[in-house]
Amino acid sequence: GNSVTQMEGPVTLSEEAFLTINCTYTATGYPSLFWYVQYPGEGLQLLLKATKADDKGSNKGFEATYRKETTSFHLEKGSVQVSDSAVYFCALIPYSGGYNKLIFGAGTRLAVHP
Amino acid sequence: GAVVSQHPSRVICKSGTSVKIECRSLDFQATTMFWYRQFPKKSLMLMATSNEGSKATYEQGVEKDKFLINHASLTLSTLTVTSAHPEDSSFYICSASPDSSRGYTFGSGTRLTVV
Numbered sequence: 001g002n003s004v005t006q007m008e009g010p011v012t013l014s015e016e017a018f019l020t021i022n023c024t025y026t027a028t029g030y031p032s033l034f035w036y037v038q039y040p041g042e043g044l045q046l047l048l049k050a051t052k053a054d055d056k057g058s059n060k061g062f063e064a065t066y067r068k069e070t071t072s073f074h075l076e077k078g079s080v081q082v083s084d085s086a087v088y089f090c091a092l093i094p095y096s097g098g099y100n101k102l103i104f105g106a107g108t109r110l111a112v113h114p
Numbered sequence: 115g116a117v118v119s120q121h122p123s124r125v126i127c128k129s130g131t132s133v134k135i136e137c138r139s140l141d142f143q144a145t146t147m148f149w150y151r152q153f154p155k156k157s158l159m160l161m162a163t164s165n166e167g168s169k170a171t172y173e174q175g176v177e178k179d180k181f182l183i184n185h186a187s188l189t190l191s192t193l194t195v196t197s198a199h200p201e202d203s204s205f206y207i208c209s210a211s212p213d214s215s216r217g218y219t220f221g222s223g224t225r226l227t228v229v
Contacts, residue, residue, distance in 0.1 A: 036220075
């Protein structure tokens with residue numbers, strides 16, 4: 001089946017620290033991969049995406065590379081800010097034609113302290 | 115582009131009453147919309163797929179009669195929580211997309227509190 005596994009949180013970092021949130025997936029075929037961010041009390045926002053192997057998605061200093069050989073899509077940021085504190089969800093859409101559901105990981109809460 | 119609007123953002127209702135939540139695609143047509151429920155500090159649980167002009171497809175374990183979904187137009191889906199009880203209190207979020215390969219856009223969510 002299709003699934004997404006994320007590292008458990010919470011992840012607590014000091015401002016300007018390096019961030020990695022691990023994400024691995026299981027899927028048949030060639031899924032598209034996404035990172036979404038949820039700030040407190042809000043809905044989800046698309047942070048970045050990658051649709052094929054070796055693609056790198058990037059946005060707001062965050063990056064993730066679609067690694068087919070390791071079935072991974074780890075999220076990284078070189079220097080986090082307090083404003084990055086949020087919950088981050090890794091997700092995939094397994095393409096088999098037509099609309100497909102987003103399959104989410106459990107989410108990883110990030111807390112950045114000054 | 116690809117803006118999804120959800121209303122209301124917060125609602126408090128009494129036990130036994132019904133609550134309607136609206137999800138609108140503002141700048142695109144959506145034949146399919148998705149409804150999620152999120153428990154505190156938990157991931158999103160897909161409740162149902164809303165299909166324009168036809169019946170919604172519910173995920174296993176979701177009560178169809180409790181959570182009524184209507185997708186009467188290409189820009190509007192509604193979720194009605196019928197005979198609400200305190201255990202229905204949760205954060206409900208909808209999503210849609212003009213092209214699923216680009217990912218889905220989410221509404222801002224509705225915080226439902228049943229007292």
